[in-house]
Amino acid sequence: MATSNQPVTVPTDGSVDDFLAAVPDERRRADAERLRAILREVTGEPAVMWGSSIVGFGSYRYTYANGRTGDWPLAGFSPRKQHLVVYLVGGFEERHSSVLARLGPHKTGRGCLYLKRLDDVDESALRDLIDRTVRVHKGVDRASNRGQ
Template sequence: MATSKQPVTVPTDASVDDFLAAVPDERRRADAERLRTLLREVTGEPAVMWGPSIVGFGSYRYTYDSGRTGDWPLVGFSPRKQQLVVYLVGGFEERHASVLARLGPHKTGKGCLYLNRLDDVDESALRELVDRTVRVHKGVDRASRHGQ
């Protein structure tokens, strides 16, 4: 009999404050704190740990073509060793190319935005990307949620 795998990346009761305080690199920790504030301001949602390493804001329910469903943060981030990873919406690279052009140095891949330092990016462009992502997930923006 087949068993269903339980998702690892789900909301937890872990402390976001403790998680961010444990980021070893001082600059990365400061960027993570700034990003938490920015995402909270744009989404209006509190920061919640999703799994062991993602700070998420709000949530939405997704359904794959296969019928499998799950929950994921509207937006989130993880202060990784090499870069800050911001979790947006699949397909944002094409849908929001004009905003990305204003953002500054970054890399993208499968719904993720990779940033080296927040000081190097245009904060208004980042806020716009986050706002547009939230609008897609909440169904305010009629664009489809790619990557699902």
């Protein structure tokens, strides 16, 4: 089977409202709506569906070392069954360790922040992580890797 070099996760015309309304768990749906408002406010960008399950805000162009390029949201999230997954800048764990220390309960993975409930985390720390991510993706904050 031939593989495509085309990215799978791209902006679509899908309805963010419909996607969030279909989240089965009422608490997760409420957290997703609140997270959408936070991301909209911090990024200054409208919510857009990326693929079938990511709500993204704005976009930036990335280039891998091998020259391959693509587009990805400045920041985004997905209300998964087990967690709210917030998509941030890669390496944010090292870049912003002091902010993560005040965030509250969370897990991390390559550019992903996993939250169980928004009420359990420090919203100002979350906003700070989103803002720092957007600044890095826009090229405004390249030197922000000192754990601040």
